[in-house]
Amino acid sequence: MTTLAITGGTVLLPDATVTRADVLVDRSAGEILEIGDDLGADADETLDATESLVTPGFVNGHCHVAMTLLRGYADDKALDAWLREDIWPVEAELTADSVRAGTELGVLEMIKSGTTAFADMYFFVPTIADVVDEAGLRARLGHGVISVAKDEDEAREDAREGLAVAEEIDGMADGRISSAFMPHSLTTVDGQYLSEFVSEARELGVPLHYHANETEDEVTPIVEEHGVRPLAYAAEKGMLEPEDFIAHGVHVDESEIGLLAEAGTSVIHCPASNMKLASGMAPVERMREAGVTVGLGTDGAASNNDLSMLDEARDAAMLGKLAADDASAVPAEAVVDMLTGATADAIGLESGRLEAGAPADLAVIDLEKPHLTPAHDLVSHLAYAAAAADVRHTVCDGRVLMRDREVLTLDEAAVRDRAREEAAALVDRAES
Numbered sequence: 459m460t461t462l463a464i465t466g467g468t469v470l471l472p473d474a475t476v477t478r479a480d481v482l483v484d485r486s487a488g489e490i491l492e493i494g495d496d497l498g499a500d501a502d503e504t505l506d507a508t509e510s511l512v513t514p515g516f517v518n519g520h521c522h523v524a525m526t527l528l529r530g531y532a533d534d535k536a537l538d539a540w541l542r543e544d545i546w547p548v549e550a551e552l553t554a555d556s557v558r559a560g561t562e563l564g565v566l567e568m569i570k571s572g573t574t575a576f577a578d579m580y581f582f583v584p585t586i587a588d589v590v591d592e593a594g595l596r597a598r599l600g601h602g603v604i605s606v607a608k609d610e611d612e613a614r615e616d617a618r619e620g621l622a623v624a625e626e627i628d629g630m631a632d633g634r635i636s637s638a639f640m641p642h643s644l645t646t647v648d649g650q651y652l653s654e655f656v657s658e659a660r661e662l663g664v665p666l667h668y669h670a671n672e673t674e675d676e677v678t679p680i681v682e683e684h685g686v687r688p689l690a691y692a693a694e695k696g697m698l699e700p701e702d703f704i705a706h707g708v709h710v711d712e713s714e715i716g717l718l719a720e721a722g723t724s725v726i727h728c729p730a731s732n733m734k735l736a737s738g739m740a741p742v743e744r745m746r747e748a749g750v751t752v753g754l755g756t757d758g759a760a761s762n763n764d765l766s767m768l769d770e771a772r773d774a775a776m777l778g779k780l781a782a783d784d785a786s787a788v789p790a791e792a793v794v795d796m797l798t799g800a801t802a803d804a805i806g807l808e809s810g811r812l813e814a815g816a817p818a819d820l821a822v823i824d825l826e827k828p829h830l831t832p833a834h835d836l837v838s839h840l841a842y843a844a845a846a847a848d849v850r851h852t853v854c855d856g857r858v859l860m861r862d863r864e865v866l867t868l869d870e871a872a873v874r875d876r877a878r879e880e881a882a883a884l885v886d887r888a889e890s
């Protein structure tokens with residue numbers, strides 16, 4: 459066994475208290491061995507955490523990571539127009555190389571902002587899995603299935619690919635990669651394919667992840683066509699199980715909150731994307747009160763426009779209070795849970811907590827910053843004041859991915875160069 463010690467820091471514990479302690483990690487097993495005093499002396503590798511907060515690595519519950527290539531490409535439109543007029547036409551020109559470049563850029567940004575695990579829905583998923591493997595992160599990945607604007611053969615082939623990819627990548631990267639079946643949404647995948655392929659996904663034993671109730675425009679057609687609200691329709695299609703997680707859940711009524719709570723299906727809240735696309739305000743406090751697990755996600759960098767989970771945490775707190783018209787709603791402790799353990803639970807990962815036996819996924823936040831002074835309450839700082847650039851070190855599965863802001867698993871300059879080139883070539887293809 460070889461060990462890693464994170465020494466001299468203040469550690470955020472699962473009960474949201476903090477304690478001065480070292481963290482000793484078994485690098486071979488990728489697990490935390492012990493949290494306690496003076497654990498650094500015999501370690502094979504050490505990370506300094508003095509004047510720093512050691513937190514669980516952040517978990518991004520909903521992303522389209524390769525969309526970093528489209529950051530700033532199309533802004534200031536509502537979801538439907540944004541997708542149909544700008545995003546889908548350019549995505550039609552994606553290649554494996556462009557997705558590789560966008561994914562490298564996205565995971566670089568994740569590592570630099572303390573994210574150690576994420577869930578992702580996109581195209582060219584085996585390529586995304588390769589990059590995740592090389593970068594050292596943990597991820598639940600899936601191919602986004604769409605049937606609209608396709609004939610029956612094409613739609614079926616796309617759904618088959620969703621299942622085949624889920625089977626192929628599950629367990630890759632020594633188990634750091636898991637998969638899900640990911641129909642894009644309840645309005646972009648026809649009911650006949652949902653009925654057919656959801657049961658195949660169940661046989662495969664993978665969870666479902668899909669966009670749901672993101673805008674009013676998504677709710678109305680389902681009510682008109684099927685006579686029920688979207689999540690009642692999802693339940694009819696067998697799409698609300700405890701391991702499933704939906705993205706957004708903005709326009710959910712009380713009956714749908716009840717369905718989620720009863721089913722144990724989780725919701726990934728994406729506040730920045732919901733604000734930027736003016737999709738609406740998710741009833742996060744109501745869902746939490748009802749017992750729904752609410753996690754946090756950035757969505758893609760084209761609707762955010764960054765992948766910082768610390769930004770997302772602050773947005774979730776602010777928007778949650780506004781939505782509830784109550785300053786005590788979505789408090790700091792809840793947001794920190796959404797940043798870590800709650801999202802890990804939502805997407806079916808063991809990480810998100812610092813305790814012996816847990817996966818060694820963690821981030822170290824430099825507290826010696828003007829905007830983090832004084833330090834009355836470190837949970838408050840994590841929710842409201844800390845920023846991506848404050849992350850000093852990032853560790854996933856016991857491996858140091860970033861030390862003193864130098865990313866060790868990717869060549870930052872080369873990744874940025876490739877992303878610039880691939881983004882320009884992609885836009886050229888789309889616009890020529």
Ligand SMILES: CSC[C@H]1O[C@@H](n2cnc3c(O)ncnc32)[C@H](O)[C@@H]1O
Nearest residue numbers: 522545579580581602603642669758
């Ligand atoms: C079929 S792969 C995923 C698909 O989703 C698109 N997308 C990005 N952001 C959103 C969003 O907020 N709601 C719905 N769909 C979104 C992405 O561009 C891909 O086409």
Ligand SMILES: [Zn+2]
Nearest residue numbers: 669705757758
């Ligand atoms: Zn999305």
